[in-house]
Amino acid sequence: MNLQVLDYSIYLEPLYLLIGFAVFDIIIFIIxxxxxxxxxxxxxxxxxxxxxxxxxxxxxxxxxxxxxxxxxxxxxxxxxxxxxxxxxxxLLTFKKVGIIKYDAFNEMGGKLSFAVALLNKKNDGFIINAMHSREGCYTYIKEIINGQSYIILGDEERQALDEAIGKV
The missing domain is CATH 1.20.5 (Single alpha-helices involved in coiled-coils or other helix-helix interfaces)
Incomplete structure (x- = not known):
C-alpha cells in the first residue's frame, strides 16, 4: 500500500481576513x-x-x-x-463597707451603737466602733491590713469586717 501524505494548508481568502480585521477594529474603537x-x-x-x-x-x-x-x-x-x-x-479608696448596728448595753433598748468597716480593694482600711450608753458615746478605731486586725475584734466588729470583705 502506498501511503499518501496529505497536505492540508489553510487558505484564507482576503475578504474574510479583511472582515475579521474590521470587526477587531470596531471592538477596539468601542473600548x-x-x-x-x-x-x-x-x-x-x-x-x-x-x-x-x-x-x-x-x-x-x-x-x-x-x-x-x-x-x-x-x-x-x-x-x-x-x-x-x-x-x-x-486602688486606695474605700470601696468595701460593712455596717452592723447593735445594742452595746442592753439598758438602752435601741440599737444606737454601730461598727463600720471601710476597706479598699486590697482589704486595707479601718473599723470604727461607736458604743452608745446613757453616760455618753465611746468611739474606737482599729486598723485593718489585708483583711486582718492586729487588735482583737469584738463580735460586731468581726461581723462588720466580714460584711465588708464579702464573707457574709
Whole structure:
C-alpha cells in the first residue's frame, strides 16, 4: 500500500481576513470610547476635588487635618495618663463597707451603737466602733491590713469586717 501524505494548508481568502480585521477594529474603537468616557468622568471628579483657589488650598486643608490629628494624639496620651492615675487612686479608696448596728448595753433598748468597716480593694482600711450608753458615746478605731486586725475584734466588729470583705 502506498501511503499518501496529505497536505492540508489553510487558505484564507482576503475578504474574510479583511472582515475579521474590521470587526477587531470596531471592538477596539468601542473600548476606546468607553475608556474616554470614564476618563472624562474621572477628570470631572478630580476638578471638583481640587476646586478652590489653587492646589495649595487642598494642601492647606490636609495640613490643618494633620495638625488636628497631632492635637488628638497629645490629648489621647494625656487622657491615658490621667486614667492610669485615677485607677491607681481607686486602688486606695474605700470601696468595701460593712455596717452592723447593735445594742452595746442592753439598758438602752435601741440599737444606737454601730461598727463600720471601710476597706479598699486590697482589704486595707479601718473599723470604727461607736458604743452608745446613757453616760455618753465611746468611739474606737482599729486598723485593718489585708483583711486582718492586729487588735482583737469584738463580735460586731468581726461581723462588720466580714460584711465588708464579702464573707457574709
Amino acid at each position: 476606546a470610547i468607553i475608556l474616554m468616557c470614564k476618563l472624562r468622568g474621572l477628570k470631572n471628579r478630580y476638578n471638583i476635588f481640587m476646586k478652590g483657589e489653587d492646589a495649595k488650598s487642598l494642601e492647606k486643608i490636609i495640613l490643618e487635618k494633620l495638625d488636628e490629628i497631632e492635637t488628638l494624639k497629645v490629648s489621647d496620651r494625656k487622657n491615658k495618663e490621667d486614667i492610669l492615675k485615677i485607677n491607681e487612686t481607686l
